[in-house]
Amino acid sequence: MTNRLLAVLAVLVACVATNMPDQVRAGEKAAGIKIEKPWTRVTPPGAKVAAGFMTITNTGNEADRLVSGSVALAKTVEIHEMSMKDGIMRMNEVDAGLEIAPGATVVLKPGGYHLMFMGLTAEPQEGQPVKGKLKFEKAGEVAVEFAVAPLGAKSIGGGDKMTGSHEKDGMDHGNHHMNHGK
Amino acid sequence: MAAGTVLSRLRLALWGLVAVAAFAAGALFLGNLQEAARQGSSLPGAARFGGDFQLVDHNGQAFSSEALKGKPHALFFGFTHCPDICPTTLFEMTKHLEELGSKADALKIFFVTVDPARDTPEHLKKYLSAFDERITGLTGTPDQVAKAVKAYRVFAEKVPTGDGDYTMNHTATVYLFDAKGTLASTLSWQEDEKTRLAKLKRLADRG
Numbered sequence: 001m002t003n004r005l006l007a008v009l010a011v012l013v014a015c016v017a018t019n020m021p022d023q024v025r026a027g028e029k030a031a032g033i034k035i036e037k038p039w040t041r042v043t044p045p046g047a048k049v050a051a052g053f054m055t056i057t058n059t060g061n062e063a064d065r066l067v068s069g070s071v072a073l074a075k076t077v078e079i080h081e082m083s084m085k086d087g088i089m090r091m092n093e094v095d096a097g098l099e100i101a102p103g104a105t106v107v108l109k110p111g112g113y114h115l116m117f118m119g120l121t122a123e124p125q126e127g128q129p130v131k132g133k134l135k136f137e138k139a140g141e142v143a144v145e146f147a148v149a150p151l152g153a154k155s156i157g158g159g160d161k162m163t164g165s166h167e168k169d170g171m172d173h174g175n176h177h178m179n180h181g182k
Numbered sequence: 183m184a185a186g187t188v189l190s191r192l193r194l195a196l197w198g199l200v201a202v203a204a205f206a207a208g209a210l211f212l213g214n215l216q217e218a219a220r221q222g223s224s225l226p227g228a229a230r231f232g233g234d235f236q237l238v239d240h241n242g243q244a245f246s247s248e249a250l251k252g253k254p255h256a257l258f259f260g261f262t263h264c265p266d267i268c269p270t271t272l273f274e275m276t277k278h279l280e281e282l283g284s285k286a287d288a289l290k291i292f293f294v295t296v297d298p299a300r301d302t303p304e305h306l307k308k309y310l311s312a313f314d315e316r317i318t319g320l321t322g323t324p325d326q327v328a329k330a331v332k333a334y335r336v337f338a339e340k341v342p343t344g345d346g347d348y349t350m351n352h353t354a355t356v357y358l359f360d361a362k363g364t365l366a367s368t369l370s371w372q373e374d375e376k377t378r379l380a381k382l383k384r385l386a387d388r389g
């Protein structure tokens with residue numbers, strides 16, 4: 001009996017959802033950008049640049065695009081892609097922004113896509129998260145906090161298993177979920 | 183008829199022997215190659231890498247390629263406005279030198295900038311203070327650096343960035359030279375740590 005009731009309820013909810021005005025539906029779903037583990041790392045003394053990394057998932061049903069960003073300790077932020085071919089390291093600015101297809105996850109990590117923090121005004125310090133903002137074409141501005149890993153780190157903390165238990169190290173401060181309209 | 187069978191069997195046996203001999207020769211040849219590689223013989227075309235240069239070290243002292251003679255050394259190119267591969271390579275090198283312990287004393291490590299306009303000796307010194315002190319930073323006038331870049335067949339180009347600044351594309355390979363100044367091996371940022379460490383150890387042993 002309860003099951004049947006639930007099924008009816010589900011159908012009703014589905015009906016209501018599909019009958020909602022298109023704009024509202026599109027807005028809610030398209031703007032679903034989830035950012036996990038934003039991190040940067042300690043730079044050698046005197047460095048003028050640093051890199052920012054994170055995992056971005058588009059939970060909406062429309063493609064979105066990371067177009068720009070800013071961080072507290074750098075003058076500018078650019079989206080770059082590093083590539084290695086025949087032993088040559090190349091750095092290319094992703095001019096049109098980084099597209100994230102609906103349902104797709106894009107990982108910004110050493111050796112690949114990253115945010116380039118240019119013109120450092122302060123050096124990242126371990127355990128002192130760096131505040132920043134990312135701007136998406138559809139989802140708009142998203143506040144993030146970059147955890148700071150040690151010099152030379154290739155990933156943040158113990159890999160993918162990092163959760164709330166490490167919060168006091170400042171490793172997991174940057175997780176933000178965003179799911180609202182433009 | 184019987185003689186024919188014997189003959190064809192003999193022929194077969196002889197061909198078999200030829201096959202065995204060919205296989206043995208091939209294996210020997212391969213073995214020699216592998217042994218040569220293990221012994222750290224120079225790489226094909228090794229003579230084309232390296233050459234004379236005049237640069238300035240991170241203490242502001244003139245540094246000539248003459249100083250490399252008789253010492254096994256590692257040399258790589260980069261710049262300090264490099265967000266990823268340069269600090270990572272320096273960091274990994276520092277770790278390897280630590281792991282090698284006193285063996286590493288036989289090695290000289292050089293980080294040559296491809297961006298002399300921004301990487302002054304003072305700036306290199308400050309930047310390298312985060313890494314092993316056996317790593318020497320080298321810079322110089324644009325001409326001096328260009329000459330070294332050419333001698334080592336390194337690729338380096340300026341790439342303008344959005345804010346009027348620039349970054350550099352460059353060869354990221356670490357070149358390992360033996361005491362005779364012959365290219366013995368290379369390190370890649372993409373190979374695993376154990377391989378890199380083993381190559382450095384071999385270079386230190388080989389001298």
